Amino acid sequence: MRCSAALLQRLPAGMARPGLPGPPARAGFPVAATDTPALLLDLAALERNCARIKAALGPFPHVALRPHAKAHKSSAVAAMTLELTGARGVCCQKLCEAEAMVDGGINDILLSNEIISQSKIERLCQLAARPGVKLAVLVDDAGNVSDLAREAARANIQLEVLVEVDVGQNRCGVAPGPATAALASAIVSHSPALRFGGLQCYHGLTQHIRSVAERRAAILGPVLAATKASIAACEAAGVWSPDLRVTGGGTGTFIFEAETGVFNEVQAGSFVLMDTDYTDNDAEDKVKFEPVLHCLATVMSRPLPERAVLDAGTKALDLGCGPPRFVGTKPGTATYRSGGDEHGIIDLSGAAVESDMFKVGSVVWVQPSHCDPTVNLHDWFVLHRDGIVQDCVPIEARGPGR
Amino acid sequence: MRCSAALLQRLPAGMARPGLPGPPARAGFPVAATDTPALLLDLAALERNCARIKAALGPFPHVALRPHAKAHKSSAVAAMTLELTGARGVCCQKLCEAEAMVDGGINDILLSNEIISQSKIERLCQLAARPGVKLAVLVDDAGNVSDLAREAARANIQLEVLVEVDVGQNRCGVAPGPATAALASAIVSHSPALRFGGLQCYHGLTQHIRSVAERRAAILGPVLAATKASIAACEAAGVWSPDLRVTGGGTGTFIFEAETGVFNEVQAGSFVLMDTDYTDNDAEDKVKFEPVLHCLATVMSRPLPERAVLDAGTKALDLGCGPPRFVGTKPGTATYRSGGDEHGIIDLSGAAVESDMFKVGSVVWVQPSHCDPTVNLHDWFVLHRDGIVQDCVPIEARGPGR
Incomplete structure (x- = not known):
């Protein structure tokens, strides 16, 4: 299934902030004519990934997909993802992301x-409080709950609030069980200023x-044991009901959360773009996704x-999950090492065959090792299909995240 | 010496791109009221660092300072640095940086x-070709020289071109000696489309x-041996003259390049902001600089x-040179570890005393480990003095670098 022409036509208008640096490419031109470094987004691959996750979640009709927008930070990409997967809303990680999504027409948001x-x-x-917005x-x-x-009372709204449970990541979140029930x-x-919406039980390290x-x-x-213990404690405290949300899971694990019968929402988002850190996971065929995101250099x-x-260099490609890789080369023939903030060094000592790919002026397709922080370095996605640029859409929520 | 009031008043007008996200702070408010995460720039410390480098280069009147703008990517900060050091121009690493500098009134640029x-x-x-611009x-x-x-001929200009010599960094650059002379x-x-401007002999790894x-x-x-061999080869080829530039050196080494008597320009730029990677260098007092840049979180x-x-997290602080540090804590008491793209985890297991600094809602001053890529994540510097926000100036050239 392809993104609808109606959606694609609607995307750029009204979404580009006028002060962004200009887009690196123009619709109708070959991808290779894009000014570099620039982020490319393969529309056909994105469509296939969306179809895959929809199919994978087909046997679990009680589990809603709420794709995380923190990876792409773009309301245009969020809109495509929702259209293609049938998901009703997104997750955001920062308030500025949620604001950008609402400005771009995405009104159902879990600020996770x-x-x-x-x-x-x-x-x-x-x-x-904005009309039509559903925000949790x-x-x-406990002090934050009071704040x-x-x-919320002052704004005359009812705010939906979920408890973050630390199911093993050792980052934010309260301990599973009684501490969770106490905060719930x-x-x-x-009430009525706040409404308890359920539990987030996400484990990023898995x-x-x-x-x-x-x-x-x-x-x-x-993860499941901690989740069940938290639900049981909420039941014992008289604050649980079966329609509350139990949300978690990422691109690496969402299918297992879905299998539990306990989670009713999954937050996978990186499947939309993918990176080498995710493609290096072993995965069953039904949840195998393909690279959508490349950096053209x-x-x-x-x-x-x-x-x-x-x-x-590191101002265009995040190296926190290791070096990126080059499309069209065999493993070990051309390896990336940091050349500092503005340069990437390609070691070609094992690459007799591919050597011609890397002449001065050649453009190279690079698969990032970690999509989120790499996207966060850029202002635009270049959408392409069949080697031709279709459009450029802004990464409106790019930034440190306020 | 302080930045002139005239300069500070001139800074924001005309430099902010209208589509940037709004600034995180307002002039006249306490720094602690800044929305986070945000980059803080200590004006008094910047002024002292500029005075220090000016004094350090005093004994070398034949050596011009050309502070590198790649670290801050802000024409406002460049303007302050030039006013305080007496330097006439800046270095840039990317064309978009050079364009931003010229748009911001900085007209003398070496695109290094x-x-x-x-x-x-x-x-x-x-x-x-823009009026008043001096660009090299x-x-x-050799193919690039022809291009x-x-x-340049088509644009009816004479472009100044320097040869980059690989003096040991093993990144870009031609081999010292005859290869350098051949390219010169x-x-x-x-000629006359191109004018040979001299040699860049920069070694970043040192x-x-x-x-x-x-x-x-x-x-x-x-480095000096490679530089001298390259000059000698250019002399032998009949393309050298004593007024040509020999440029290089960074914040860690510029004083040694100055001492050589061979270099007549140094490119130190990180001294303006500083980071823990530079403060961890042993340094003689005359070239010791203090932290100017902090991330408020x-x-x-x-x-x-x-x-x-x-x-x-890693969308607000680059971790490529190790973890950042916290102002106001003793070594080993509070250590930063990555909590992913949006979170930073502070291990307080050794921090009985400082524990109260880190209550929910407290703001924390973080000293970045590497200034360049950290700055590149942000859109604004918050300029402060005596605990009060003086102004916010945009980081106009932030981005992947086109």
């Missing part, structure tokens, strides 16, 4: 993070366990046969 | 990098050698006494 500070809580309530937020602190209740009760005690069996065991073991120097230099 | 591809070379020549660029490839000459001769052969003696030895040994979760979570 805590919102702290008076000014942000005011913005949160203003956003939730997480908490893990949210005070501002605190939310309930602030997403990149390479083996399918170990990844499944991590979810069906400790130009060979700017070829000082030696065994060394080429790209115009894409 | 190769510019490849037809569209970029056209933009380069358009920029060089590097080459390391530059063709477009190629430039000369394209900047962070920790010991003063080893850092000095790296410059006065191999908010504690968004405090699930355990020994763990706090900040709203600044």
Whole structure:
């Protein structure tokens, strides 16, 4: 299934901030004519990935997909994803992302993070008060619950609030079980300003366990046990009902959360773009996704046969999950190493055959190792199909995340 | 010496792109009221760093300072730096940075990098043709020399071109000696479209050698030898004259390049902002600089006494040079570890005393480990003095670098 022409025509208008640097490509031109470094988004591959996740979740009609928008930070990409998967809303990780989504026409949002500070809580309530917006937020602190209740009452809204449970990631979240129920009760005690919406039980560190069996065991073991204990504690405290949300799961594990029968929402988002860190996971065929995102770069120097230099360094490609890879090369023949902030060095010592790919001026397709922080370096996606640029859409929520 | 009031008043007007996200702070408010995550720039510390480098270069009147703008990417910060140091121009690493500098009123630019591809070379020549602009660029490839000459002739300008010499970094650049002279001769052969401007002999990897003696030895040994061999080869080829530029050096080594008597320009730029990677260098007092740049972050979760979570992850702080540090804590008491793209985890297991600093809602001053890629994640600098926000100035050239 392809993105509808109606949607594609609607995308750029009204979404580009006038002060962004200009887009790196023009519709109708070959991809290779794109100014570099630039992020490319393969529309056909995106459509196939969306069809795959929809099919994979087909046997679990009680599980809603709520694709995370933090990976792409673009309301245009969110709109395509919702149209193609049938999902009704997205997750965001930062308030500015949620604002960008609403500005871009995406009105159903789970802000899967805590919102702290008076000014942000005011913005949160203003956003939730906008017509047609359905917004929920997480908490893990009783003081924050009181702050949210005070501002929601002042804004004359009812804010949906979920408890973040630490199911093993050791980051934010309250302990599973009684502590979770206590915070849920605190939310309930602030009705009608707040409405208890359920539990987030997401474990990010499990997403990149390479083996399918170990990844499944991590979810069906400790994560599920912590989730069930938290629900049971909420039931004992009299604050649970079966229509509440139990949300979690990412691209690496969502199918296991779906299998539990306990989770009723999954947050996978990286499947839309993919990166080498996710393609390196072993995965069953039904949840195998293909690369959608590439960084187009130009060979700017070829000082030696065994060394080429790209115009894409750590300001264009995040290296936190290891080096990116080159499309069209065999493993081990051309390897990326950091050349600093503005340069990428390609070691070609094992690449007799591919050497001609890397002449001065050649453009090179690079598959990022980690999509989120790489996207966050760029202002535009170049949408392409059959080698031709279809459109450029802005990454409106790019930035440090306020 | 302080930045002049006239300059500070002139800064924001005309420099902010209208479509940037709004600034995170307002002039006249306390720094602690800044929306987070945000980059803070300590004006008094910047002024002291500028005074220090000016004093350090005092004994070398034949050596011009050309502070690199790639670290801050802001014409406002460049303007302050030039006013305070007396430097006449800046270095840029990307064409979009050079364009932003010219748009912001900085007209004397060394683009210390190769510019490849037809569209970029056209933009380069358009920029060089703008009234009052003095622009030079590097080459390391004969084909690129021909491309530059063709477009410079078409634009009816004379473009200044320097040869990048690989003095040991193993990135871009031609080999020292005869290869350098051959490329210089190629430039000369394209007169009047091109004018040979001299040699860039920069060695980035030497900047962070920790010991003063080893850092000095790296410059006065191999770097100087390669530089001298290249000049000698150019002399032998009849293309050298004493007024040509020999440029290089960064914040870690510029004083050694200055001492050589061979370099007549140094490119140090990180001294303006500083980061822990540079403060960890041993340095003589005269070239010791202090932290100017901080990231203000908010504690968004405090699930355990020994763990706090900040709203600044790898989308707000680059971790490529290790974890950032916290102002106001003793070494080892509060350590940063990655909590992913949007979270920073503070391990407080050794921090009984500082524990109160990290309550939910507290703001925390973080010193980045690497200034360049951290700045590149943000859109604004918050300028402050005596605890009060003075202004916000845009980081106009932020981005992947086209």
